[in-house]
Amino acid sequence: MDQDEDSSGSGYVDEGREYTRDSNYIPDRITADGSGGWPVEAGRYRLVVARACPWANRAVIVRRLLGLEEAISMGMCGPTHDERSWTFDLDPGGRDPVLGYERLQEAFLARFPDYDRGITVPAIVDVPTGEVVTNDFAQMTLDLSTEWTAHHRDGAPDLYPEHLRDEMDDVMQRVYTEVNNGVYRCGFAGSQQAYDAAYDRLWTALDWLSERLAGRRFLLGDTITEADVRLFTTLARFDAVYHGHFKCNRQKLSELPVLWGYARDLFQTPGFGDTIDFPQIKEHYYVVHADLNPTQIVPVGPDTANWLTPHGREELGGSPFGDGTPPGPVAEGERVPGDSGPGGIGHR
Numbered sequence: 001m002d003q004d005e006d007s008s009g010s011g012y013v014d015e016g017r018e019y020t021r022d023s024n025y026i027p028d029r030i031t032a033d034g035s036g037g038w039p040v041e042a043g044r045y046r047l048v049v050a051r052a053c054p055w056a057n058r059a060v061i062v063r064r065l066l067g068l069e070e071a072i073s074m075g076m077c078g079p080t081h082d083e084r085s086w087t088f089d090l091d092p093g094g095r096d097p098v099l100g101y102e103r104l105q106e107a108f109l110a111r112f113p114d115y116d117r118g119i120t121v122p123a124i125v126d127v128p129t130g131e132v133v134t135n136d137f138a139q140m141t142l143d144l145s146t147e148w149t150a151h152h153r154d155g156a157p158d159l160y161p162e163h164l165r166d167e168m169d170d171v172m173q174r175v176y177t178e179v180n181n182g183v184y185r186c187g188f189a190g191s192q193q194a195y196d197a198a199y200d201r202l203w204t205a206l207d208w209l210s211e212r213l214a215g216r217r218f219l220l221g222d223t224i225t226e227a228d229v230r231l232f233t234t235l236a237r238f239d240a241v242y243h244g245h246f247k248c249n250r251q252k253l254s255e256l257p258v259l260w261g262y263a264r265d266l267f268q269t270p271g272f273g274d275t276i277d278f279p280q281i282k283e284h285y286y287v288v289h290a291d292l293n294p295t296q297i298v299p300v301g302p303d304t305a306n307w308l309t310p311h312g313r314e315e316l317g318g319s320p321f322g323d324g325t326p327p328g329p330v331a332e333g334e335r336v337p338g339d340s341g342p343g344g345i346g347h348r
Helices: 056-064 105-111 137-148 162-180 182-187 192-213 228-236 238-242 255-267 278-288
Strands: 045-050 073-077 124-128 131-134
Touching: 045 056, 056 137, 073 255, 105 124, 105 131, 124 228, 137 192, 137 228, 162 182, 162 228, 182 192, 182 238, 192 255, 228 255, 238 278
Parallel strands: 045 073
Antiparallel strands: 045 124, 124 131
């Protein structure tokens, strides 16, 4: 998760100013040739995530779509954290069973004893040394697609197809700046002027996406790509969090026919909706952002059963996995609880 939702302090709004994301991450990469010192190696690395976090959610989805569960293990932090770090409070004894850590911070300090930046998820940790390798969430998922191909499952989709990369990169950049980050620019605006400008930018982009998706099933055409993964994790949180908590309230997602159909199409595709935990998502935002929600009361709504209603997007043609196949059942120990609290969906 980005520096907005890390452990760098209890305040998220800089009064009188627009929100600017701090995007200084550990740039190391795990590559097939190992040229940067971190070679692809099954069983060596642990992906640390939190279900609440949209940035970590991308990595969870990509890992599952590509079938990398056996090659890269996954550690799960709880939905809330203090000013120091994400914690492994969901695990027995409050420790990650592989790393032995109580806090993700320990992996960062193992490599950088004076590390003073935000402790963010997703992060990949080198299990033998217990040291963090990278928390560069944008590059991380692209590398899972392009560097870990020897460990992809049979039928895995090509989420970053070479012939589409120029267009994809442009689409993903706009989705990131205007939508993924745009909701935060609204939520953490420190002045009315900053909020108004952020709101206009966000809805301009959402209208552009509605127009783009009106005649094509997915962002780049007939099959899913990483661009869809990146947009989905924001849309999945829109009505539950961003509409109210971040004041992105021109309309709900469920009131936007094209984007709502598109989001449900993805949600009902294996690898997407089965990674979403609405109770954890709401608990994170409404509890951790105490300056936005001082009571820390978590809303019971909205009803999330509507995510399972027919979306009708099949009429546009295409197929989520093209010539490939959907991923199999969720790995044991990685299933989202069927209904872990108010707003949960009891279908899993």
